[in-house]
Amino acid sequence: MGWENFIVSDKDILLGKHTIKGTRISIELVLELLSNGWTEEMIFESYPRLSQAHLQAIFSYLKDCGQQELFFPKFT
8 A cells, every 4th residue: 555545735734735644644743753753652642543554654655755856956
């Protein structure tokens, strides 16, 4: 199952930020929590609607974005 089944963008939810489907939890929020030292356990306790599959979808989404150079500038 691909990340497309878990991650959506809707202009009416968080101004179109990518979110976990069926929630208002943005990918940006989850990445911010992880970068601030939160563990997966802490995230799951604070956001019980999230699962390991959601985190895997986030990382798969980021991998695809990186491969498509959506997050990295091209060097000339």
